[in-house]
Amino acid sequence: xxxxxxxxxxxxxxxxxxxxxxxxxxxxxxxxxxxxxxxxxxxxxxxxxxxxxxxxxxxxxxxxxxxxxxxxxxxxxxxxxxxxxxxxxxxxxxxxxxxxxxxxxxxxxxxxxxxxxxxxxxxxxxxxxxxxxxxxxxxxxxxxxxxxxxxxxxxxxxxx
Numbered sequence: 001x002x003x004x005x006x007x008x009x010x011x012x013x014x015x016x017x018x019x020x021x022x023x024x025x026x027x028x029x030x031x032x033x034x035x036x037x038x039x040x041x042x043x044x045x046x047x048x049x050x051x052x053x054x055x056x057x058x059x060x061x062x063x064x065x066x067x068x069x070x071x072x073x074x075x076x077x078x079x080x081x082x083x084x085x086x087x088x089x090x091x092x093x094x095x096x097x098x099x100x101x102x103x104x105x106x107x108x109x110x111x112x113x114x115x116x117x118x119x120x121x122x123x124x125x126x127x128x129x130x131x132x133x134x135x136x137x138x139x140x141x142x143x144x145x146x147x148x149x150x151x152x153x154x155x156x157x158x159x160x
Contacts, residue, residue: 002044004139007106008074009042014102015093016040016086026075038080045134048072059149067142071111076133077119083129087116091133109138 026043048070078087
């Protein structure tokens, strides 16, 4: 599991105030065996897309910071008897002050929370509840590189 998925799982857990065991990764190969058990699955849909970047140099500390901002699309699936309630509550609470504070602590941005989709109807299932929202998560990744400052540039011109 990558750190962005881990941060999103913590966000979902803390916004909904659920036990950590109820939040699962989409790549865990878990089997849906009990249609009544409430759990949430977080999964990324595609690779992260780079949307911005920067190079900053601090001449005093002689450190160059190279950073990129990425946007990743995730799905959050809600299963179980209370799936719709949890899904609806998540969509609403994702806009709360608590969610804003969590995003700041986790260093992520959450945008474009989609409308709730009833996947049970879309897939033609007769048993169990499954609702889904799609969201875009933004994060910044950076690395600091020790870089010596150039105090005096020596330029030599040769002519033939």
